[in-house]
Amino acid sequence: MAAISGLIRVMEKAARKAGQRLRRDFGEVEHLQVSRKGPSDFVSKADRAAERAIWDELKVARPGWGFLMEEAGELEGEFDKPRFIVDPLDGTTNFLHGIPHFAVSIAAQEPRLDGNKSINGGWGDVIAAIVYNPITDESFWAEKTRGAWLQDRRLRVSARRHLDEALIATGMPFQGHGDMGEWTRIYHAFGPQVAGIRRFGAASLDLAWVAAGRYEGFWEGGLSPWDTAAGCLLVREAGGFVTDWRGRSLPVCDEQILAGNDGLHARLHKVLTAAVKT
Numbered sequence: 001m002a003a004i005s006g007l008i009r010v011m012e013k014a015a016r017k018a019g020q021r022l023r024r025d026f027g028e029v030e031h032l033q034v035s036r037k038g039p040s041d042f043v044s045k046a047d048r049a050a051e052r053a054i055w056d057e058l059k060v061a062r063p064g065w066g067f068l069m070e071e072a073g074e075l076e077g078e079f080d081k082p083r084f085i086v087d088p089l090d091g092t093t094n095f096l097h098g099i100p101h102f103a104v105s106i107a108a109q110e111p112r113l114d115g116n117k118s119i120n121g122g123w124g125d126v127i128a129a130i131v132y133n134p135i136t137d138e139s140f141w142a143e144k145t146r147g148a149w150l151q152d153r154r155l156r157v158s159a160r161r162h163l164d165e166a167l168i169a170t171g172m173p174f175q176g177h178g179d180m181g182e183w184t185r186i187y188h189a190f191g192p193q194v195a196g197i198r199r200f201g202a203a204s205l206d207l208a209w210v211a212a213g214r215y216e217g218f219w220e221g222g223l224s225p226w227d228t229a230a231g232c233l234l235v236r237e238a239g240g241f242v243t244d245w246r247g248r249s250l251p252v253c254d255e256q257i258l259a260g261n262d263g264l265h266a267r268l269h270k271v272l273t274a275a276v277k278t
Contacts, residue, residue: 014057018050019134050088087226091202100135105204107229129230140208148237157240157261158213166216189275207231211238217260241265
């Protein structure tokens, strides 16, 4: 096993601190399912409390670093220091409905060395990542050039090389978010060619599972950087590929993301782009 860096230790400590709160609150949500008011307000508070727990931990451990967070937005740090990209509760709808499939996602992204703000907002590569599932206690982590890991086990993407053996994941448009017509075309293009398609509702875990070889691929549109930043690095460090739908390998793919193992990404991309152009 690779030696765990100080940065990963700090990020994992923050993720586990938030995860402990979420586990406790998840038990309360299950009881709130029967209340007249419903659990929505409670979950919103749980989300913000988890984010604050992460922020409190990381700001002390890495002073001067910036933050991009789902709830609090962007908090600028010192111009030459990295930033953390944080989703304190990826899979909020699952959490809301008492479904035990959600995660804490934290990534560290370095600034561009040339300071060019017109390219990716001035941000460069993601250098470290944690996706932590509080229910299963699985901690997926990666560092740039040092591989991807599940706890102390090295991760590699699946070795399957045929579409008819491939299990792929997706996220679906909902309540005015995303293009249902486009998603349906892609689904109908993939469906007859693959072994199965799954929709579990937490993009960070979908990407972690591609890195772990549980899925051969994943596609979704309309995401945000905090949904994908950590997962993108996990897939890449496990030997897979992550691009947008045009085939560009960006530091963080979010609006359009296609992840796959090294043998199938190109074929998945070909099917997807043909469907989008239809």
